[in-house]
Amino acid sequence: MSAFRGFVVKEFYHILRDRRxxxxxxxxxxxxxVLFGFAIRNEVNDVRVVIVDPAGDHVTQALTSxxxxxxxxxxxxxxxxxxxxxxxxxxxxxxEVILFEPRFAHRLAHDGVAxxxxxxxxxxxxxxxxxxxxxxxxxxxxGQSLAAAPPPGLRIVPEVRMxxxxxxxxVYLFVPGLVALILMLVxxxxxxxxxxxxxxxxxxxxxLVSPLRPGxxxxxxxxxxxxxxxxxxxxxxxxxxxxxxxxxxxxxxxxVLECLLFIACALSLGILISTRTRTQQTAMMISLAGLLLPTxxxxxxxxxxxxxxxxLQGVSHLVPAKWFLLIVRGIMxxxxxxxxxxxxxxxxxxxxxxFLVASVRNFSVRxx
Amino acid sequence: xxxxxxxxxxxxxxxxxNRAMLPILFVMPIIQLLVLSLAATFEVKNTPVSLIDLDGxxxxxxxxxxxxxxxxxxxxxxxxxxAAADEAMQRGDVRMILQIPAGFERDLRRxxxxxxxxxxxxxxxxxxxxxxxxxxxxxGDYTRDxxxxxxxTPPDPRAHPVLDVVFSHWYNPELNYHYFxxxxxxxxxxxxxxxxxxxxxxxREKELGTIEQLNVTPLRKRDFIVGKLLPFxxxxxxxxxxxxxVARLVFHVPMLGNLAxxxxxxxxxxxxxxxxxxxxxxxxxxxxxxMFLAWFLMVVFILMSGLFTPIESMPGWAQKLTLLNxxxxxxxIMRRVLLKGAGFADVQPQFWALVAFAVTSVTLAxxxxxxxxx
Numbered sequence: 001m002s003a004f005r006g007f008v009v010k011e012f013y014h015i016l017r018d019r020r021x022x023x024x025x026x027x028x029x030x031x032x033x034v035l036f037g038f039a040i041r042n043e044v045n046d047v048r049v050v051i052v053d054p055a056g057d058h059v060t061q062a063l064t065s066x067x068x069x070x071x072x073x074x075x076x077x078x079x080x081x082x083x084x085x086x087x088x089x090x091x092x093x094x095x096e097v098i099l100f101e102p103r104f105a106h107r108l109a110h111d112g113v114a115x116x117x118x119x120x121x122x123x124x125x126x127x128x129x130x131x132x133x134x135x136x137x138x139x140x141x142x143g144q145s146l147a148a149a150p151p152p153g154l155r156i157v158p159e160v161r162m163x164x165x166x167x168x169x170x171v172y173l174f175v176p177g178l179v180a181l182i183l184m185l186v187x188x189x190x191x192x193x194x195x196x197x198x199x200x201x202x203x204x205x206x207x208l209v210s211p212l213r214p215g216x217x218x219x220x221x222x223x224x225x226x227x228x229x230x231x232x233x234x235x236x237x238x239x240x241x242x243x244x245x246x247x248x249x250x251x252x253x254x255x256v257l258e259c260l261l262f263i264a265c266a267l268s269l270g271i272l273i274s275t276r277t278r279t280q281q282t283a284m285m286i287s288l289a290g291l292l293l294p295t296x297x298x299x300x301x302x303x304x305x306x307x308x309x310x311x312l313q314g315v316s317h318l319v320p321a322k323w324f325l326l327i328v329r330g331i332m333x334x335x336x337x338x339x340x341x342x343x344x345x346x347x348x349x350x351x352x353x354x355f356l357v358a359s360v361r362n363f364s365v366r367x368x
Numbered sequence: 369x370x371x372x373x374x375x376x377x378x379x380x381x382x383x384x385x386n387r388a389m390l391p392i393l394f395v396m397p398i399i400q401l402l403v404l405s406l407a408a409t410f411e412v413k414n415t416p417v418s419l420i421d422l423d424g425x426x427x428x429x430x431x432x433x434x435x436x437x438x439x440x441x442x443x444x445x446x447x448x449x450x451a452a453a454d455e456a457m458q459r460g461d462v463r464m465i466l467q468i469p470a471g472f473e474r475d476l477r478r479x480x481x482x483x484x485x486x487x488x489x490x491x492x493x494x495x496x497x498x499x500x501x502x503x504x505x506x507x508g509d510y511t512r513d514x515x516x517x518x519x520x521t522p523p524d525p526r527a528h529p530v531l532d533v534v535f536s537h538w539y540n541p542e543l544n545y546h547y548f549x550x551x552x553x554x555x556x557x558x559x560x561x562x563x564x565x566x567x568x569x570x571x572r573e574k575e576l577g578t579i580e581q582l583n584v585t586p587l588r589k590r591d592f593i594v595g596k597l598l599p600f601x602x603x604x605x606x607x608x609x610x611x612x613x614v615a616r617l618v619f620h621v622p623m624l625g626n627l628a629x630x631x632x633x634x635x636x637x638x639x640x641x642x643x644x645x646x647x648x649x650x651x652x653x654x655x656x657x658x659m660f661l662a663w664f665l666m667v668v669f670i671l672m673s674g675l676f677t678p679i680e681s682m683p684g685w686a687q688k689l690t691l692l693n694x695x696x697x698x699x700x701i702m703r704r705v706l707l708k709g710a711g712f713a714d715v716q717p718q719f720w721a722l723v724a725f726a727v728t729s730v731t732l733a734x735x736x737x738x739x740x741x742x
Contacts, residue, residue, distance in 0.1 A: 154511050294400070
């Protein structure tokens with residue numbers, strides 16, 4: 001046991017002595033959280049739009065100012081002819097073009113209908129769809145006010161309530177996601193090279209002839225990083241709460257415990273990678289190039305999982321960050337407790353156990 | 369020239385001798401391109417709904433059928449107890465609760481107006497907004513149809529002038545999300561492989577002690593840098609080609625622009641990114657530090673590139689920061705050239721930004737390397 005303690009202490013020293021890496025490890029997550037927390041939004045606003053208005057009468061001018069007054073749009077150009085629109089999109093000057101028909105007011109007054117054409121740059125389908133919806137809604141609302149009498153007949157009145165996040169802030173969505181992304185990568189990256197480095201620099205033999213058992217070596221390697229990560233996550237959570245005002249509706253203790261579980265999971269995944277690779281380069285390529293995009297895309301961090309094809313929803317079950325995100329959002333934003341989260345917790349615990357057992361087995365094979 | 373060829377040969381041998389690296393370089397990116405492009409969509413489909421239909425009238429039932437037929441909603445949970453619906457939302461089983469009050473049909477016939485309640489899980493605010501827009505559209509369409517059945521006389525069009533909004537979605541009329549994401553994700557894969565590899569390269573020689581051997585050779589600095597960058601440059605272009613084939617054959621991404629232009633621009637872009645990797649490599653002490661820094665920059669570049677969330681949505685200062693982001697330029701270029709058929713003239717500002725970036729990063733790397741070797 002004292003050999004084990006000595007080993008853990010030695011590992012701690014290793015980490016603490018490398019000031020530069022420590023600085024990187026603490027500085028990076030903080031900068032990332034602050035930067036992304038403020039910068040990443042998926043609301044659509046300030047869309048640049050070109051308005052083509054050959055009529056130029058009082059109705060089209062009223063409609064134009066109505067559109068531009070809304071926070072969604074920002075006019076870039078007002079022209080009277082429709083030539084060269086292809087250029088507008090190809091040079092990325094605007095995402096939408098709104099064309100009024102000639103003699104607009106006249107048509108509206110005499111035929112009771114006037115045509116507006118909306119062209120969107122649909123290379124980004126999501127934005128295209130959203131701005132079309134905004135434009136239609138704004139024009140129709142403006143059109144209603146043009147009418148002499150109130151519109152006749154039926155109305156189904158939707159009473160909408162936005163649960164958990166009534167002001168629709170994207171910070172609520174992204175901050176927990178960033179916590180998951182940062183922890184996953186920092187943790188996996190830290191441990192993924194611990195054993196390969198010993199292999200590469202030739203110190204592995206020393207470890208192998210020591211009286212330490214494979215399990216002890218692995219736990220000894222993980223422990224210091226566990227403390228380090230816990231410190232990192234505390235800083236992140238405090239920032240989330242104070243700087244971004246993300247609520248903490250559930251239990252803080254539970255949140256910290258779940259973070260600890262996820263850290264353990266990521267660290268043991270790193271260790272598993274470490275036992276399976278021979279060079280630091282390979283280990284880091286796997287943990288970086290292999291984990292970065294799946295964690296961003298398949299965890300529900302940015303893209304809603306519900307809309308993915310069923311097969312990919314299946315794949316997303318294998319991404320630890322997906323479960324952690326459900327847990328963090330559940331605790332922080334919905335204020336739920338263990339009663340609702342035990343399944344996710346169990347799955348994360350199962351993954352952690354699997355990674356640890358697999359690492360120990362891989363490792364002992366190499367001992368022979 | 370011959371020295372460069374020798375270094376090239378040595379570097380390639382080094383890359384390919386490491387068997388574990390081959391699948392990482394060639395298989396992993398392609399699999400990621402396939403899987404992640406399918407996953408990366410903001411499209412909102414099949415939102416799971418809990419239905420509380422307290423009316424049960426044919427009008428209410430037809431409304432629910434409208435919701436289901438739209439493809440945007442799937443009723444997964446039916447109850448008469450609002451508390452049960454609440455619980456389902458807490459558990460995360462449903463994202464919307466649709467409550468139709470008792471007397472819905474009667475009120476509609478008698479008063480011409482009746483409420484329905486929509487309760488949305490708004491943790492993801494943007495998606496909730498889209499879901500609400502869909503729900504409103506369905507309600508609006510349904511109301512118009514009911515008008516015909518319920519009302520006696522059609523309204524006079526001239527008393528209620530309408531704006532007839534017609535639309536067309538250019539470049540991507542079916543709003544296929546893959547067209548948008550595949551070029552972007554391809555950029556990332558090419559970038560990551562190249563930058564990570566070059567970031568680890570020199571520092572690896574430092575860590576293993578082989579850098580001294582290189583320093584005592586009569587190798588010129590310029591040849592050294594070229595020899596270090598060229599293999600990754602070639603590798604990344606091979607990756608790009610493989611990715612383009614996948615994009616074309618699997619995702620049917622339109623490629624309207626000139627492919628030669630795509631390659632030329634990628635070539636310039638890669639010089640910049642590889643130079644950046646090399647620069648990191650020259651001032652770090654361990655491969656671990658180099659990787660962390662490369663990862664840090666990469667995540668910042670990716671998340672602020674407009675790949676996943678539009679740059680226009682960012683606050684002003686963040687939009688200015690993206691002017692320093694090479695990935696943002698390159699993604700813009702790829703999307704414009706491939707999807708819109710833009711020519712060189714259209715992407716000139718982006719091109720010059722990439723040139724400036726390449727010159728800066730290579731200069732930094734060369735200068736920093738000199739300091740290390742003396």
